[in-house]
Amino acid sequence: MNHRMSLEEFRANRRSILKTMGAAAIGISFAGALGACSKKDGGKMPSTGEEPKLNFYNWDTYIGDTTLADFKNASDIEVNMSLFATNDELFAKLRAGNQGYDVIVPSNDFVERMVQADMLMPLDHSQIPNIKNVDPSFIDVAYDPGRKYSLPYTWLVLGIGYRKSKVKAKPDSWKVLFDSDEYKGRIAVLSEAGDMIRLNGKYLGKSVNGLTPADIAQIEALMIKQKPNIKAFHEDNGQDLLLSGEVDLVLEYNGDIAQVMKEDDDLDFVVPKEGSQLNSDTLCIPKGAKHPKNAHAFINYLLDAEAGKKITEKILYPTPNAAAKALMPDAYKNNPVIFPPADRLAKCEYAAYNAKLQPLYEEAFTRVRAA
Amino acid sequence: MQDWNRQKPAFLALATAPVLWLLAFFILPLGIVWLYSFGRNVGLTDIDISGTFANYARALEPLYLEIFGKSVAVAALTTLLCLVIGFPVALAITFAQPKWRPWLLLAVMLPFWTNLLIRTYALITVLRTQGYVNKSLGFLWDQASSVKAFLGLAPLPTWEPLELLYNNFAVILGLVYVHLPFMVLPLYAALDRMDKSLIEASLDLGAGHLRTITRIVAPLAAPGIISGVIITFVPALGAYLTPDLMGGPDSQMIANVIERQFKRANDWPFGAALSFLLMYATFMLIALQALRTRKIEARQ
Numbered sequence: 001m002n003h004r005m006s007l008e009e010f011r012a013n014r015r016s017i018l019k020t021m022g023a024a025a026i027g028i029s030f031a032g033a034l035g036a037c038s039k040k041d042g043g044k045m046p047s048t049g050e051e052p053k054l055n056f057y058n059w060d061t062y063i064g065d066t067t068l069a070d071f072k073n074a075s076d077i078e079v080n081m082s083l084f085a086t087n088d089e090l091f092a093k094l095r096a097g098n099q100g101y102d103v104i105v106p107s108n109d110f111v112e113r114m115v116q117a118d119m120l121m122p123l124d125h126s127q128i129p130n131i132k133n134v135d136p137s138f139i140d141v142a143y144d145p146g147r148k149y150s151l152p153y154t155w156l157v158l159g160i161g162y163r164k165s166k167v168k169a170k171p172d173s174w175k176v177l178f179d180s181d182e183y184k185g186r187i188a189v190l191s192e193a194g195d196m197i198r199l200n201g202k203y204l205g206k207s208v209n210g211l212t213p214a215d216i217a218q219i220e221a222l223m224i225k226q227k228p229n230i231k232a233f234h235e236d237n238g239q240d241l242l243l244s245g246e247v248d249l250v251l252e253y254n255g256d257i258a259q260v261m262k263e264d265d266d267l268d269f270v271v272p273k274e275g276s277q278l279n280s281d282t283l284c285i286p287k288g289a290k291h292p293k294n295a296h297a298f299i300n301y302l303l304d305a306e307a308g309k310k311i312t313e314k315i316l317y318p319t320p321n322a323a324a325k326a327l328m329p330d331a332y333k334n335n336p337v338i339f340p341p342a343d344r345l346a347k348c349e350y351a352a353y354n355a356k357l358q359p360l361y362e363e364a365f366t367r368v369r370a371a
Numbered sequence: 372m373q374d375w376n377r378q379k380p381a382f383l384a385l386a387t388a389p390v391l392w393l394l395a396f397f398i399l400p401l402g403i404v405w406l407y408s409f410g411r412n413v414g415l416t417d418i419d420i421s422g423t424f425a426n427y428a429r430a431l432e433p434l435y436l437e438i439f440g441k442s443v444a445v446a447a448l449t450t451l452l453c454l455v456i457g458f459p460v461a462l463a464i465t466f467a468q469p470k471w472r473p474w475l476l477l478a479v480m481l482p483f484w485t486n487l488l489i490r491t492y493a494l495i496t497v498l499r500t501q502g503y504v505n506k507s508l509g510f511l512w513d514q515a516s517s518v519k520a521f522l523g524l525a526p527l528p529t530w531e532p533l534e535l536l537y538n539n540f541a542v543i544l545g546l547v548y549v550h551l552p553f554m555v556l557p558l559y560a561a562l563d564r565m566d567k568s569l570i571e572a573s574l575d576l577g578a579g580h581l582r583t584i585t586r587i588v589a590p591l592a593a594p595g596i597i598s599g600v601i602i603t604f605v606p607a608l609g610a611y612l613t614p615d616l617m618g619g620p621d622s623q624m625i626a627n628v629i630e631r632q633f634k635r636a637n638d639w640p641f642g643a644a645l646s647f648l649l650m651y652a653t654f655m656l657i658a659l660q661a662l663r664t665r666k667i668e669a670r671q
Contacts, residue, residue, distance in 0.1 A: 088634035235616070244499060246537075362635060363636070
């Protein structure tokens with residue numbers, strides 16, 4: 001039994017090695033073709049054989065100023081970008097069938113959800129040679145092992161944004177937000193049920209993916225107890241509440257706080273010592289896409305070092321694109337808000353989608369809000 | 372005037388398009404959502420319409436009934452405030468000089484031409500801690516303080532900004548602000564039709580102004596008041612943007628819960644059941660009103 005297992009394992013490994021080598025070979029020949037082409041007609045990518053159109057469904061303010069025009073110059077493909085505001089909106093729109101989107105940008109937990117619901121097309125890595133630019137730590141992730149369906153576009157971490165002049169000490173623990181009246185009436189937290197309950201779990205020393213219904217009940221009680229100290233549950237606009245002086249401590253993503261820190265020196269951000277939750281927005285191709293080859297070419301272009309640099313300069317989120325990061329100025333690379341210390345990040349986790357717990361999160365949160 | 376009963380072909384020709392429109396884009400989609408309310412989630416995207424009443428049973432649990440109750444209370448208070456504020460406004464427009472009336476009506480309707488979201492954000496900038504209200508009050512407070520100091524008195528304590536946003540007060544204020552035109556316009560329509568000589572007669576016969584309003588004007592304007600109350604109450608009951616953006620930790624209304632079912636919770640059947648409970652309540656309200664009108668007509 002043991003013996004057979006190992007043999008099969010060996011075979012599987014061998015096959016995957018061959019596959020990888022094959023992919024690499026195709027990648028090389030593709031890159032070679034690209035090189036050959038660029039000599040002839042000034043940086044043009046070869047035609048994909050599809051009509052030169054692409055429908056891109058993206059978040060607002062989430063692309064470089066010239067990225068789409070640059071892509072059109074390089075490939076002749078006209079990108080038509082439409083915007084969504086939440087993953088739920090994206091999911092609700094696609095659950096009835098794909099109305100023509102070729103590339104979408106869901107977050108990690110929604111990648112899992114959409115894979116489970118059979119809504120994503122597997123990516124052909126041989127058509128995306130720029131995968132080599134992605135930081136290796138982002139390749140084998142729990143929500144999409146081997147990156148079969150998604151490639152990372154940005155990543156984010158939740159933490160505490162705060163006004164330095166209004167706090168006694170650096171708010172280094174979730175305690176100040178979740179279990180203390182020290183900053184009564186000056187706190188805003190997220191109105192996202194899942195995130196709130198998982199982070200409360202983190203405060204109680206639990207893994208974001210290891211919560212049980214009993215934990216949720218305990219967290220619900222904790223949240224009800226803390227509610228009088230909270231000024232608002234915000235809709236991911238916490239950075240504005242902090243900037244306008246409405247609150248002094250806010251639960252937000254590092255990228256959002258980094259954006260407002262450019263306008264106000266008195267603001268800062270910390271990933272609490274208990275660890276936090278990571279998020280990643282990814283590039284995917286939904287099932288039923290009409291231009292899958294264009295979509296691969298576009299994803300490949302977005303992962304290019306130079307194109308990635310232009311996007312990052314504009315949106316200022318942490319990039320998983322190592323080649324693009326290398327081209328960025330030190331002010332970005334060494335920014336402790338955009339790239340929090342490694343020992344803190346080591347305690348952060350991606351939240352897996354859990355179809356069983358999600359309704360419990362929602363109902364607990366409804367009870368907290370109604371209490 | 373011609374009776375449409377005698378012009379049936381013409382009437383049918385005219386009515387077909389709107390009826391089809393209503394059927395295809397209102398009745399049919401709503402019917403599907405209604406069916407969803409008797410279903411349950413199978414997997415992430417499929418809904419099995421099994422005829423279950425479980426969603427309604429869950430919607431009638433104390434947790435959700437309390438939220439329903441709170442929403443009704445918020446909507447009722449909003450409607451009452453709109454009536455109290457809107458009645459004098461409508462009265463003033465009715466008795467304004469004819470050349471001013473269109474302009475005054477325009478002033479009432481003008482905010483309608485701006486998106487609700489933009490109006491809400493505008494209110495937020497006015498009400499927040501560093502907003503215009505608090506800044507102006509703070510300025511006046513400081514002036515008063517320095518005047519007192521100048522007169523040799525103890526200066527006032529430091530100005531503490533008022534908590535005008537992110538609480539239930541802000542939600543009511545926002546809802547009244549948004550729904551006031553819904554109240555003023557039907558009231559104006561009713562008051563404008565009123566025979567003004569009745570008011571003169573009342574005043575001539577010795578009734579005071581207040582008595583004239585309560586005994587003559589209000590009963591005559593009753594149909595306008597009732598329709599104003601209904602078209603203010605119904606949208607206020609379903610409001611979700613205002614409590615979402617201006618409310619505090621406990622300003623949740625039923626529409627916020629419904630929104631979460633369709634989006635974050637991905638539980639369309641339960642969301643559909645909650646929406647339809649809200650709709651049944653609204654229908655009952657309108658049916659009661661229709662019954663009342665019929666009774667009044669029968670009496671006349």
